[in-house]
Amino acid sequence: MASRSFYIHITIYAFVLLPLSMCAGIGGLKWVSVNLPHFRRPGEAAHLHCDYDLGNDTLYAVKWYKDNEEFYRFVAKERPQSTSYRVDGVDVDVSASDNKKVVLRPVRLRTGGLYRCEVSAEAPSFASAQSEGRLEVISLPIEDPKITGVRVQYQIGDEINLNCTSGRSYPASMLHWYINEEKISSNSVLIRYPTRKSRQGLLTTVLGLRFHLNNHHFLGGSMRVKCVSSVSRSDLDDRTSVIENLPITDLREALLLVRNSADLKQNQYIYTFLIIFVMFSMKFL
Structure with a gap:
């Protein structure tokens, strides 16, 4: 999902x-x-x-x-x-x-x-x-954001090297990574790629995440990595007066659940399961 x-x-x-x-x-x-x-x-x-x-x-x-x-x-x-x-x-x-x-x-x-x-x-x-x-x-994405680069298994000390790719949209989607629900803002672990433009004018963004696994990444034996894609349009300038704000809810996220198998087996392997949750909602106020 x-x-x-x-x-x-x-x-x-x-x-x-x-x-x-x-x-x-x-x-x-x-x-x-x-x-x-x-x-x-x-x-x-x-x-x-x-x-x-x-x-x-x-x-x-x-x-x-x-x-x-x-x-x-x-x-x-x-x-x-x-x-x-x-x-x-x-x-x-x-x-x-x-x-x-x-x-x-x-x-x-x-x-x-x-x-x-x-x-x-x-x-x-x-x-x-x-x-x-x-x-x-406004053109909303049809596709969900996708996480790529997932390996079958990891060990403590291994490098997590993932990419999150947004669905095509206009204007361009903004991507954010979360680890255990904490937003990642450090540029030392984020990799920003140029926005891609299709022949129809739709835009695709890609945001990379790269870091080494440590014990502190795990809460209760597992780590949750999430990529959230959002689209916003706010081009106000000093010459204009706002007459209406119309929020549209359409939030998409891709989740990666990493479990520490050491709690179940006496080894240091971490098995990775990719779970994609899909929910689409739209609300016009």
């Missing part, structure tokens, strides 16, 4: 820019606000909403940008009113989009980014205002 227990912290953030135009008259365009999905997975659709209050003004156009590149425009007086532009990672369903929303399908890893909606009014005010928010694309 394999224990998988990922802690995923996904943070969505958005902020509103003040109206850019100083020409807005009293009773004209008042505000613009975007409403984006908390997160999306590859293959899903994303509905981006742009709400606004024109006051006494008349709508001229609504424009959408991803990372400062325009990918959709709605012009009220033009026919057709909606136009999309090629931007990497953005696939607009024009038939399902209008002046208040844009539908992206399918979502890909490159779809993630900063999205901005800009609303402008007709003459005589020519008022303009905008709002923006970040859309995250």
